[in-house]
Amino acid sequence: MKIREIKQGEAAALVELIKEVEKQSKYMLLEPGERTSGAQELESRIIEMKKVGNSTVFVAEEGKELIGYLMAIGGTAKRNKHCVYLVTGILDEYRGSGIGTELFKHLEEWRRGTEIERLELTVVTLNEAGIRLYKKMGFVIEGTKRKSLCINGEFVDEYYMSRIF
Numbered sequence: 833m834k835i836r837e838i839k840q841g842e843a844a845a846l847v848e849l850i851k852e853v854e855k856q857s858k859y860m861l862l863e864p865g866e867r868t869s870g871a872q873e874l875e876s877r878i879i880e881m882k883k884v885g886n887s888t889v890f891v892a893e894e895g896k897e898l899i900g901y902l903m904a905i906g907g908t909a910k911r912n913k914h915c916v917y918l919v920t921g922i923l924d925e926y927r928g929s930g931i932g933t934e935l936f937k938h939l940e941e942w943r944r945g946t947e948i949e950r951l952e953l954t955v956v957t958l959n960e961a962g963i964r965l966y967k968k969m970g971f972v973i974e975g976t977k978r979k980s981l982c983i984n985g986e987f988v989d990e991y992y993m994s995r996i997f
Contacts, residue, residue: 833899833931835938838889840882842898843875846891849898853921858983859956860921881905886913886948890938892922892931899926902935906948916943918953927961936969949997954990956981963991971995 838846847870855864881887886906891898900922907915918939922931943951954977955962971993979987 834893835934838891844871845898847871847874856924859959890935899923900931914949916948916951932965952994954992957989957991966993
């Protein structure tokens with residue numbers, strides 16, 4: 833298994849990975865089939881991310897297959913360029929095998945070369961494995977977004993978590 837930053841031209845593979853993770857996970861924002869953006873839009877976004885310096889995408893790769901990702905989406909205003917919002921996903925069969933930890937370690941190495949001072953994310957309060965990973969990586973719960981999502985007709989809360997440097 834290898835962790836690396838995404839390369840131009842890999843947007844189609846990343847879109848397919850994201851769609852598969854959305855099918856497998858009950859805790860992602862979008863439900864299966866709800867994603868409308870495609871490879872062309874994501875490719876443009878990846879190119880733009882490379883230009884701004886406070887955004888990137890890391891992928892986990894097994895052989896030639898993408899099996900996980902961590903998107904770091906930096907703030908766009910002067911006042912929040914030091915903040916990065918994170919979105920992560922790993923295929924079911926690879927969860928619990930240390931890939932999330934490795935993705936976050938690579939993110940930390942990348943962050944050292946930037947002016948980023950804050951990493952932030954949201955996580956469904958029922959997602960115990962995700963919360964364990966984020967706490968292990970130094971994140972703390974800042975608050976609760978009540979009735980933040982509606983999953984299978986039930987309202988669920990999310991934790992707002994951050995790591996400050």
